Amino acid sequence: MSEQALFVMGEDGHLDPGVILGYLPGRPIPVSPLRLGAHARIRSNSVLYTNSVIGDYFETGHNVVVREENQIGHHVSIWNNSCIDYGCSIGNGVRIHNNIYLAQFTVLEDEVFLAPGVMMANDPHPICTKCMKGPTLKRGCRVGVNVTILSHVTIGEGALIGAGSVVTRDIPPFTLAYGNPAKPRKPVDALTCPFNLVTPYVAGRDVRTREREGSA
Amino acid sequence: MSEQALFVMGEDGHLDPGVILGYLPGRPIPVSPLRLGAHARIRSNSVLYTNSVIGDYFETGHNVVVREENQIGHHVSIWNNSCIDYGCSIGNGVRIHNNIYLAQFTVLEDEVFLAPGVMMANDPHPICTKCMKGPTLKRGCRVGVNVTILSHVTIGEGALIGAGSVVTRDIPPFTLAYGNPAKPRKPVDALTCPFNLVTPYVAGRDVRTREREGSA
Amino acid sequence: MSEQALFVMGEDGHLDPGVILGYLPGRPIPVSPLRLGAHARIRSNSVLYTNSVIGDYFETGHNVVVREENQIGHHVSIWNNSCIDYGCSIGNGVRIHNNIYLAQFTVLEDEVFLAPGVMMANDPHPICTKCMKGPTLKRGCRVGVNVTILSHVTIGEGALIGAGSVVTRDIPPFTLAYGNPAKPRKPVDALTCPFNLVTPYVAGRDVRTREREGSA
Numbered sequence: 001m002s003e004q005a006l007f008v009m010g011e012d013g014h015l016d017p018g019v020i021l022g023y024l025p026g027r028p029i030p031v032s033p034l035r036l037g038a039h040a041r042i043r044s045n046s047v048l049y050t051n052s053v054i055g056d057y058f059e060t061g062h063n064v065v066v067r068e069e070n071q072i073g074h075h076v077s078i079w080n081n082s083c084i085d086y087g088c089s090i091g092n093g094v095r096i097h098n099n100i101y102l103a104q105f106t107v108l109e110d111e112v113f114l115a116p117g118v119m120m121a122n123d124p125h126p127i128c129t130k131c132m133k134g135p136t137l138k139r140g141c142r143v144g145v146n147v148t149i150l151s152h153v154t155i156g157e158g159a160l161i162g163a164g165s166v167v168t169r170d171i172p173p174f175t176l177a178y179g180n181p182a183k184p185r186k187p188v189d190a191l192t193c194p195f196n197l198v199t200p201y202v203a204g205r206d207v208r209t210r211e212r213e214g215s216a
Numbered sequence: 217m218s219e220q221a222l223f224v225m226g227e228d229g230h231l232d233p234g235v236i237l238g239y240l241p242g243r244p245i246p247v248s249p250l251r252l253g254a255h256a257r258i259r260s261n262s263v264l265y266t267n268s269v270i271g272d273y274f275e276t277g278h279n280v281v282v283r284e285e286n287q288i289g290h291h292v293s294i295w296n297n298s299c300i301d302y303g304c305s306i307g308n309g310v311r312i313h314n315n316i317y318l319a320q321f322t323v324l325e326d327e328v329f330l331a332p333g334v335m336m337a338n339d340p341h342p343i344c345t346k347c348m349k350g351p352t353l354k355r356g357c358r359v360g361v362n363v364t365i366l367s368h369v370t371i372g373e374g375a376l377i378g379a380g381s382v383v384t385r386d387i388p389p390f391t392l393a394y395g396n397p398a399k400p401r402k403p404v405d406a407l408t409c410p411f412n413l414v415t416p417y418v419a420g421r422d423v424r425t426r427e428r429e430g431s432a
Numbered sequence: 433m434s435e436q437a438l439f440v441m442g443e444d445g446h447l448d449p450g451v452i453l454g455y456l457p458g459r460p461i462p463v464s465p466l467r468l469g470a471h472a473r474i475r476s477n478s479v480l481y482t483n484s485v486i487g488d489y490f491e492t493g494h495n496v497v498v499r500e501e502n503q504i505g506h507h508v509s510i511w512n513n514s515c516i517d518y519g520c521s522i523g524n525g526v527r528i529h530n531n532i533y534l535a536q537f538t539v540l541e542d543e544v545f546l547a548p549g550v551m552m553a554n555d556p557h558p559i560c561t562k563c564m565k566g567p568t569l570k571r572g573c574r575v576g577v578n579v580t581i582l583s584h585v586t587i588g589e590g591a592l593i594g595a596g597s598v599v600t601r602d603i604p605p606f607t608l609a610y611g612n613p614a615k616p617r618k619p620v621d622a623l624t625c626p627f628n629l630v631t632p633y634v635a636g637r638d639v640r641t642r643e644r645e646g647s648a
Binding site: 083120131146166 | 450475494513529549574576577592595596623627639
Binding site for chain 2: 513533560563598600
């Protein structure tokens with residue numbers, strides 16, 4: 001029965017109405033319980049499947065789906081109407097905004113930020129699935145609104161992808177890239193604030209990160 | 217408790233199963249009740265937060281999220297799986313279609329139309345948030361399917377943005393713009409109907425608007 | 433009352449919590465029951481309207497909306513957070529992935545595959561609706577992640593549309609097309625596997641199709 005709860009949850013979890021923990025996969029795999037860490041905050045109608053392991057301080061918006069066989073770190077947020085397909089690896093401090101789709105076997109390292117509407121591919125010539133693999137996003141890279149990322153692509157550490165881009169090739173670390181197809185444009189450190197309020201990036205680290213580290 | 221209802225609703229409201237009114241924000245702000253006008257029609261599993269003020273004849277599709285501190289006029293529709301982030305200003309007669317994300321502090325003037333999948337940015341160099349602000353869409357402009365709009369951009373009155381565009385700069389009033397990046401192409405009045413059924417725009421006013429005003 | 437159940441369901445159907453069958457349309461049409469075939473699998477919080485006819489082995493993800501007056505064949509899957517607007521015609525074996533919007537009067541022939549985030553338009557000069565019509569996707573064509581398709585466009589049999597494209601004109605059969613606007617690039621049979629694992633297309637038929645037909 002799909003309604004069967006099959007999960008272990010840490011202390012101080014908060015579940016909204018309509019949340020389902022331990023949803024059973026349709027794929028024929030041996031079932032193991034969902035393991036959800038402490039201090040979780042799961043908003044209404046979100047569904048977390050079995051066979052995933054999620055760290056502490058996990059937070060979702062409304063109507064989020066996390067499929068099976070995902071490894072998710074601590075302090076991860078996934079906002080409204082987003083879906084994590086199966087087999088992904090997500091580091092600590094990752095923020096996944098609204099209406100996002102993470103393809104199977106996507107890798108997001110620590111501190112990655114995805115803006116709303118980011119979509120990932122996982123098959124270079126559908127339908128095949130012999131080499132199915134989502135992209136790899138290295139530590140602290142930032143992906144703008146409504147960006148499309150093709151299968152097997154690697155986005156480098158601290159890179160920044162402009163809104164509406166289509167990323168078809170690897171992007172070097174600490175580089176701004178944008179367009180369809182997305183091309184490297186300049187180092188992120190060369191970006192200036194249009195309102196002269198801040199220095200946006202220093203050694204590839206954004207304003208929020210520097211504030212958090214006490215070095216802004 | 218997030219399940220605490222904290223709202224005031226006008227007469228003749230209709231709420232589907234699973235609707236939550238007065239959802240409490242995670243941000244640390246003083247709570248005031250959601251104020252929802254008369255004749256509301258809220259479809260299943262939609263969630264309206266506290267601290268927003270919404271006019272009469274508000275209609276949602278299914279799974280819609282309206283965050284806190286939004287000002288929304290009369291006769292506004294928001295369709296399935298769309299999300300309005302906090303702090304937006306939305307005029308009268310605005311239509312927001314499926315799978316849309318409205319960034320914080322977006323402004324939509326009266327009669328704006330957003331086609332499905334429109335996504336907005338609010339930070340020119342994430343993550344910073346010092347100058348966080350969504351775009352401004354002037355009265356009666358129309359935005360096509362899956363369009364991306366960058367932060368701080370203004371789209372002029374009665375403009376039309378072609379499907380799949382990425383809007384990186386201000387668009388003049390009553391102008392058709394499209395592409396990545398979106399460029400002004402011609403006055404909307406110069407557009408013709410591919411089936412010769414109508415004159416699409418007269419003085420920037422579309423067929424539906426002219427019919428409603430009795431001047432078609 | 434919108435909560436009124438008004439549907440006929442075949443044998444061996446499985447409905448998750450929060451599913452609504454026979455949801456009443458807001459449009460003023462004569463109501464006929466939703467007809468849902470045998471072996472349906474409807475996941476949590478999905479909503480199927482009246483006045484649609486759906487074949488056997490229909491499967492949805494979570495939070496799917498299927499509006500009224502749709503004709504849907506057998507063995508069709510629609511994944512999480514997708515919406516089928518009214519009046520569409522969908523053949524057998526069609527797969528519709530996450531976060532997709534199908535415009536009114538879209539036609540999907542047998543075996544069409546839509547990757548996540550595909551969005552369709554239906555009005556060449558909004559708001560008019562005099563010639564409102566979604567695109568037509570011919571048998572077995574495949575559409576990549578986050579692709580935008582304009583109204584009235586036809587995508588040919590067995591064609592492949594690259595991720596992030598904007599399809600503004602008809603695409604010939606068995607052709608790879610991509611870009612904004614999408615342009616025909618080469619026959620799908622000319623595509624090679626980047627890992628030399630397979631021949632991606634033979635006479636326009638992909639690996640999965642050939643395996644299913646026993647001719648891989």
